[in-house]
Amino acid sequence: MNVLALETATSSVGAALARDGDAVSSETVTSRREHAELLHPLVAEVLRREGLSLSEVGAVAVDVGPGLFTGIRVGVAAAKGFALALSVPAVAVTSLEAIEAAVRAKSKDLDGALVVPVVDLRRGDVAWSLPNGSGRRSLSWGPPETLVAEIARVARPGAAVLLAGEGALRYSGALTGGAGRSWRLANEDMAAPSVASVAMLAVAALERGDVVTPSELVPCYLREADVRINWSTRHDETAGEGG
Amino acid sequence: MRGASLRDEASRLLAIETSCDETAAAVVDEGRRVVSSVVSSQMDLHARYGGVVPEIASRAHTELIVPVVTEALALAGLDSAGRGERPVEAVAATTGPGLVGALLVGVSAAKAIAMAWGVPFVAVNHLEGHLYASLLEEPDLELPVVVLLVSGGHTLLVRMDAPGRYEVLGRTRDDAAGEAFDKVARFLGLGYPGGPAVDRVSAHGDAGAFAFPRAFLEGSLDFSFSGLKTAVVRYVRAHPSVATEDVAASFQEAVVDVLVEKTLSAARQARAAGICLAGGVAANSSLRARATESAEAEGFRVFLPSRAMCTDNAAMIGAAGYFRLRDVGASGWDAGAEPGLGLSPPGRGGAPGRRDTS
């Protein structure tokens, strides 16, 4: 089955095609332009390159976050549209899973290091995932100091820790600065949750039957909506009025 | 027949609207016939905050987009499971003006649906959509007409000569009419949204109780409502015991006086056959009554869209999308949100995708 994968949860935007579960073709752009302006042309481009039409796509996967709220919604709304119009299942992949998978795929020898994917949630917060003791991972968010404490709680003393993702890069000082720690940062090219990883994780999810309907596809925001209304700027923001 | 040119064949569009706090989808034939129209209002989600909270609106649109589109397709008898088929000839979505995060949900979903079905995507200006409300309900409407488009974000007077051919005659210089209603309602403690609240309370008040100022801006078809709002606030602060319903009714009367007088003077200048109201404030009962009475007294025909067609809906986006596709053509897959988009006729550099600075 051919899987279309979408990535818009962080500052890079990507589209990928996994053909029958193996070869992955992907296109990624990092740009200041809106995710919505970039995503659909990338989908068209990757389809053109692979000589596939959307009617040959059997599932649509998307990075549902955590990450940039607006970016996540662009990807999720597009995935919903594709899956609905093609009548195919959707697959939700988190940005943290995608970063972790990219690190594992690109690192020759992790040597037992604890891989910690970290996404920037802006406003001083990051989101991360850590092993929760039951063989799985739990998602959390908060300031970098909280992440430091969490890693210290989870990791064996002196264990190697590999931090990856835009959040890790942004707060590298706070995250790796502690004395006597063997905590490293993954290369910058692993900072973004690669769309190829989203595609490969989706292939695995499809094998497990881990699919959802377009309406069941929900963003992973972690943080509640900010409900403050800035009355001084409201006029501009609601230029489209309320009906 | 599928795949035929829009010019020759009956053309069916799916339209999506998510510019503010209504998630809406519709199926429209030939820009004139509404096959289905579904609107899911988020009003209740925002009421407790006294205004539309952008992040909450965007989250709700994301949640509602699939159910609303599915319902619109189902009501139109179209199977959304159109694998290898084209249930519609094009997909239209509002790209602006509006809340950027909210717009992006509809645009992203609409472009994906169009791409999946292999049909064109059309970026639609929300304001242009409002202009078509009357035509959808009155396909034989005699043109030209002057449309008064009044909402929470906009107050515009537009002469419409034909579908796709119109000109902006006047616009507000400060607050939109609906914004003035919201602000005065909030000040008077009448709740949100302000328009219906003021309308309701005014029914029990004396519209002639206080002579609030009317800014007629002689020689111009522009509007200004910020002075009126300030006058109301100042008066109530100085006279705290006045009856709220009298203040509301007198304020509403002042707004309606200006709106009606300006619309009629535009209709005279434009030698229009009639006038139309559009936008959320067009649901105001006093405005509807006074516009009808005054216009008929001068021999103009009046068309008042139903309340459902005044407020935001996707049927009007489908109508505007049809004519834009016919006159300007499809939009690119790189279309994004244009939160500050203004109103300018198609084919004159005002196509969505470009910011109108006029």
Ligand SMILES: [Zn+2]
């Ligand atoms: Zn509107």
